[in-house]
Amino acid sequence: MKPVSLSFAEFRSCHLLLGIALALCFNRVSCTTNETDRLALLAFKAGIFEDPFRVLSSWNDSIGFCQWYGVICGRRHQRVTVLDLRSQGLFGSISPHIGNLSFLGEMWLQNNSFNQEIPPQLGGCAAYNELTGEIPRELGSLLKIREFALDRNNLTGSMPSSIGNLSSLEILFLSENNLSGSIPQVLGHLKNLQFIGFAANRVSGTIPSSLLNLSSLTQFDARSNQIQGTLPASIGLKLPDLADFSIFGNQLQGPIPPSISNCTKLDILQLGDNRFSGKVPSLENLYNLSWLQILRNQLGSGEPEDLNFLCSLTNNSKLRYVGISRNKFGGVLPICVGNLSSTLMAFDVRKNQISGKIPEEIGNFANVEVLYMNLNKLSGVIPSNLGNLRNLSKLLLSDNNLGGTIPSSLGNLSKLIYLFLDGNNFHGQIPPPLSNCLSLNWLDLSNNNLSGVIPSQLMSLSSLTIILNLSQNHLTGVLPPEVGNLRTLTALDISNNLLVGEIPSSLGDCTSLTSLRMGGNFFHGLIPQSIRSLGGIEELDLSCNNLSGQIPEFLTVFRSLKLLNLSYNNFEGVLPREGVFRNATGTSIFGNNKLCGGLSEFHLPNCISKSFKSRKINLVILSTSVILGVLGIALILAFVYLCWLKKTVMEPVSSSRDDSCPNVSYGTLLKATDGFSSTNLIGAGSFGSIYRGVLEVSETTVAVKVLHLVYHGALKSFNVEKRH
CATH class of the missing domain: 3.80.10.10 (Ribonuclease Inhibitor)
Known part of the structure; x- marks a missing residue:
């Protein structure tokens, strides 16, 4: 050893x-x-x-x-x-x-x-x-x-x-x-x-x-383990003093034993996050129950009677929490829910298959603080008496089939922190009284059919610190300059609306923004320089607008910027190469045909420097001048030659010659030769071509020689012919 x-x-x-x-x-x-x-x-x-x-x-x-x-x-x-x-x-x-x-x-x-x-x-x-x-x-x-x-x-x-x-x-x-x-x-x-x-x-x-x-x-607290099997059918008969039975977060399955209702001293019953199935038995004997949590199971079958067990709780005067979300409960919310205890503080039925209207009786939940009904199949309108729930802090109605207008009475909810109405069919305007919800941190009205302008009062709601999402609607008008009051807002999404005008410079006052989405509108003009104040921005989407001008250099110094979308605008000039522009997967610039340069991954044309452009322009002007000068000289020579030819061809031989030349215009020659047509071409040499023509006035047949002055020696040839 x-x-x-x-x-x-x-x-x-x-x-x-x-x-x-x-x-x-x-x-x-x-x-x-x-x-x-x-x-x-x-x-x-x-x-x-x-x-x-x-x-x-x-x-x-x-x-x-x-x-x-x-x-x-x-x-x-x-x-x-x-x-x-x-x-x-x-x-x-x-x-x-x-x-x-x-x-x-x-x-x-x-x-x-x-x-x-x-x-x-x-x-x-x-x-x-x-x-x-x-x-x-x-x-x-x-x-x-x-x-x-x-x-x-x-x-x-x-x-x-x-x-x-x-x-x-x-x-x-x-x-x-x-x-x-x-x-x-x-x-x-x-x-x-x-x-x-x-x-x-x-x-x-x-x-x-x-x-x-x-x-x-x-x-008995066995939460968050790996316990399997079923609950003993006689559990309620053998444990009469049981007050807290918490087994959520395991792998239990089968039905909830009806004998559980015999545990008359039960205060807390937590069976959630298991695999329980079938109907929920009557709980009418649980007079002392304050906490019912059976969420994230496979309870219910989508049938109309799935929620009848809620009516068995109406004799309970101590109930504070009901959580039945993420199951398979169907049918409609029974009117009896309005008789649940006035002590109820949270009612969570989200992510089921509940249909029908929201019962107006829910307006009786005088002390409720949390109301989660999202991710169901609810239809109809929001009952206006929900505005009476003065203690409500979280209202989630998103992803249903609700319609009508958003009731102005929601503006009475002074303690409201979260309001989710997205993914419905609401129409009409955003009610300005929502700005009275002075505790509101998160407002999501996206994916509806809302129209009209964005209320300036809403942009002045400084309590909005998490998310303001108005995207996927039909909102019109400009983005109110009061948006600058949202100094502590983390995310703003107004994309895919019908907004116009320029991006207000006051947006630069929203210095806490990490996500700004404004794509899919009709904003025009430049990206304001005030945006340089958004140093913590991580996502910036300005795509599908009519923005123009050069891409600001200050975007390259945004160290937190991971996603930048400037596609389908009218930006021009040189695409920067620093900062986020070094990440071709995180930056999108499609549809800006006047941009150049940047990394090769962007597939933009190379940029032409100003000095090169100036030289190019000068060369074009010079070339044009040369061509015009040559053409002018050719016409003059052609005219002189015509004069000489007329003397030698048209005049009779005499000892006393008249040296005068007829005044023949270029247009006359053009018409006489039928536009110097190839059918009138009677000869061609090294320095020019000869066309036959008939002068319209005198019906005199003439020969017109057009010199090719671009060839060296053409002018000398003309002088030789003139002397002869």
């Missing part, structure tokens, strides 16, 4: 633990019962590797262990009865020697880090080898313990079956750890158990039938 090298400090720790272990082994021979507790506490201390608040510094022989921090002893026997070290940031493991605290009645160790095995540097110390990140099975020796809390420690392993020995146990809290395995059958032996909680672990298997023997059980 390879020898282990230990430092002096590590040797002392090992020596201390070995001494404690030997003393505990011979406890009956050499130790008093009080000494057993002291040594057990020292063993517990030895398993702690980090003590950030130094609460265990008092655990030494300078004072008696009953005065140590977190330790309470009984007056009669001076034995440890309470160990309370909750939320002290202790880092280490639970020593199995804690099981020797035979008088311990309460142990509160929650919210620490008792999940660590022995550090590698102490691996050679035999006394440490028994320390792990699990619950020691030796805790099953604490026969007098009544309250046992180890939640929020990231403990591993499974619940030890030795827990079944704790016959006095009333409270067992093991939530928010990393426990696995199944629920021990032996828990059914704990006849005094009232509270059991092991939520947020990885416990699997089924709910053991032995738990139905715990007639004293008032709280």
Whole structure:
């Protein structure tokens, strides 16, 4: 066996633990019962590797262990009865020697880090080898313990079956750890158990039938585990005192047992996020129920009677929350919902198959704060008396078939924070009284048929800090300059409307914007320079408008900008290459035919510099001048030649020659030769062509020679012919 090298400090720790272990082994021979507790506490201390608040510094022989921090002893026997070290940031493991605290009645160790095995540097110390990140099975020796809390420690392993020995146990809290395995059958032996909680672990298997023997059980919290199977059909008959039954976030299936209605003391019933199916039974005997949560299951069948169970709750005077969303409930909301308790604070029926109208009786929910009815098939109009729900803070009616106009009475909801009406068929104008909702953070009216102008009062609602979405409507007019009052708004979407005019410069005052969508409108003019103030912008969409001018350089310094869409506008000039323009996948500039340059991925033509353009223009002017000059000289020469030819051809030979030339215009020659037609071509040489023509006035036949002055020597040839 390879020898282990230990430092002096590590040797002392090992020596201390070995001494404690030997003393505990011979406890009956050499130790008093009080000494057993002291040594057990020292063993517990030895398993702690980090003590950030130094609460265990008092655990030494300078004072008696009953005065140590977190330790309470009984007056009669001076034995440890309470160990309370909750939320002290202790880092280490639970020593199995804690099981020797035979008088311990309460142990509160929650919210620490008792999940660590022995550090590698102490691996050679035999006394440490028994320390792990699990619950020691030796805790099953604490026969007098009544309250046992180890939640929020990231403990591993499974619940030890030795827990079944704790016959006095009333409270067992093991939530928010990393426990696995199944629920021990032996828990059914704990006849005094009232509270059991092991939520947020990885416990699997089924709910053991032995738990139905715990007639004293008032709280069963097994949320967020991996428990399977079905609920026992007789659960309501065997657990009459059950007040809190929370098993949401598991893999349970089958129906909800009708016997659950016999748990008349139920205050909290949370069955959500499982696979329960079928109809919800009558809950008419649950007079004390305040919290009903059955969301995210497969309950209901899309039939008209699916929601009848809601009427069985109308005799309950304590109901505060009803959550039945994300199921398969069909039919219409029964009118009886208006008789639910006046204490109701949240009503969540979203994402079902509920059809029909919103009952006006919902306006009786005097104290409701949350009303979620979105993602259904609701039709009709919004009842105007919803404006009477003065405590309402969240109203979600989006993605239904609702129509009509948005009632102005919603402006009475002064506590409203979220208003989602998107994805419906609302028409008419946006009611200006919505600006009276002075707490409104999020307003979504998108995907409707709203028309008219955007109320300037709405743009002055400074409480809008999250999202203002008016997209996919038929809004007209300009974007009110009051938009600059939305200084803390995060996202503004007015895309795909009929808005006109220029982008108001006041938009630059909305310095908190991270998303700005204005595409699909008729905005024109330049991108205002004030937009440079939007330094935190991440998404900017100005596509499909009539914007023009050059793309501002300040867009290149927006370090947070990830998506930029300038497509289908009239931008011109050089496309920048820095900042977001280096990302061809995050930048779109299609449909701007006057842009040039940029990265090759944009497939734009190369830009022509101003100096090159100037030279090109000068060359064009020069070429035109040369061509015109040459053409002029050719015509003059042709005319001179015509004069000479007339003398030699048309005049009779005489000793006294008349040197005068007839005044013949170019138009006359053009007409005489039929536009210098090829049919009148009578000869061609190196320097010109000769055409036959008939002068209209005198009907004289003439020959017209047109010189090709672009050839070197043509003018010299003309002079030679003239002399002859």
